[in-house]
Amino acid sequence: MNTKVDFSDIKGQVALVTGSGQGIGKAIAEKLAAHGAHIVISDVNPETARKTADEIAGMGVETLSAACDVSSKEQVDNMFQKILEKWGKLDILVNNAGITMDGLFIRMKEEQWQKVLSVNLFGVFLCSQAASNIMRKVRKGTIISISSIAAHGNPGQANYSASKAGVIGLSNTLARELAPLGIRSNAIAPGFIRTPMTDKIPEKHRERILAGIPLARPGEPEDVANAVLFLASDLASYITGHVLDVNGGITGL
Numbered sequence: 001m002n003t004k005v006d007f008s009d010i011k012g013q014v015a016l017v018t019g020s021g022q023g024i025g026k027a028i029a030e031k032l033a034a035h036g037a038h039i040v041i042s043d044v045n046p047e048t049a050r051k052t053a054d055e056i057a058g059m060g061v062e063t064l065s066a067a068c069d070v071s072s073k074e075q076v077d078n079m080f081q082k083i084l085e086k087w088g089k090l091d092i093l094v095n096n097a098g099i100t101m102d103g104l105f106i107r108m109k110e111e112q113w114q115k116v117l118s119v120n121l122f123g124v125f126l127c128s129q130a131a132s133n134i135m136r137k138v139r140k141g142t143i144i145s146i147s148s149i150a151a152h153g154n155p156g157q158a159n160y161s162a163s164k165a166g167v168i169g170l171s172n173t174l175a176r177e178l179a180p181l182g183i184r185s186n187a188i189a190p191g192f193i194r195t196p197m198t199d200k201i202p203e204k205h206r207e208r209i210l211a212g213i214p215l216a217r218p219g220e221p222e223d224v225a226n227a228v229l230f231l232a233s234d235l236a237s238y239i240t241g242h243v244l245d246v247n248g249g250i251t252g253l
């Protein structure tokens with residue numbers, strides 16, 4: 001029996017990964033590039049976007065570095081324009097850009113709510129709509145949106161949790177609406193992954209989370225990237241409207 005997993009269909013595809021200057025997004029970009037995809041490194045931080053794009057270009061694929069705030073329609077439209085000018089297509093969209101602005105609900109400022117919802121959820125709306133309008137013309141494409149285990153609720157993260165639950169609802173709806181157009185939509189819900197985002201969590205809180213992980217280790221960005229590779233590939237061609245947990249077995253933070 002041939003047990004070799006084949007991701008050769010990824011070669012030559014064009015993938016946009018939002019928020020890919022660092023952390024999970026960067027690992028996703030590297031993973032898809034390692035399988036031959038051309039990559040749009042997009043980040044609100046132009047320096048990390050450029051640096052990551054340079055590194056990935058060294059892997060022998062084509063890259064485009066795009067400074068883009070996903071919550072700005074104008075910037076998203078500009079980025080998609082550049083993608084079309086360079087390649088004339090987009091095969092894979094990974095909605096990864098996300099932020100936290102934690103605080104107890106009772107004291108949460110409107111600005112904390114609006115900012116997190118606009119990056120984490122409105123950004124997914126804008127990028128998914130722009131991508132779908134390209135993909136539907138060729139009746140082929142896949143959208144993968146990064147949600148979180150926090151979608152189930154997490155004290156101090158009312159804004160983040162609501163945004164990530166919203167991502168799941170949006171992703172599942174896209175799966176149903178876009179299936180007739182040849183576009184698949186899935187979400188990934190990571191647990192505790194070691195990145196600059198989780199480095200901000202106070203040591204004591206971090207130790208408590210780690211102690212509750214059945215697989216007894218924090219997740220690595222590559223663990224999420226492996227799930228993206230699978231969902232983006234033809235091996236997942238019959239999977240849409242799914243939420244894939246990548247969390248070492250934890251049931252809550």
Ligand SMILES: NC(=O)c1ccc[n+]([C@@H]2O[C@H](COP(=O)([O-])OP(=O)(O)OC[C@H]3O[C@@H](n4cnc5c(N)ncnc54)[C@H](O)[C@@H]3O)[C@@H](O)[C@H]2O)c1
Binds near residue numbers: 194
């Ligand atoms: N790290 C975890 O444990 C964890 C767990 C569950 C879900 N997630 C999700 O995974 C995704 C990546 O998280 P990470 O841990 O790599 O975070 P990170 O903070 O290390 O990286 C996020 C990236 O997104 C970029 N970004 C921020 N705002 C942006 C905007 N408006 N437009 C475009 N880019 C923007 C940042 O500049 C950064 O490069 C996020 O959606 C996050 O919510 C992370």
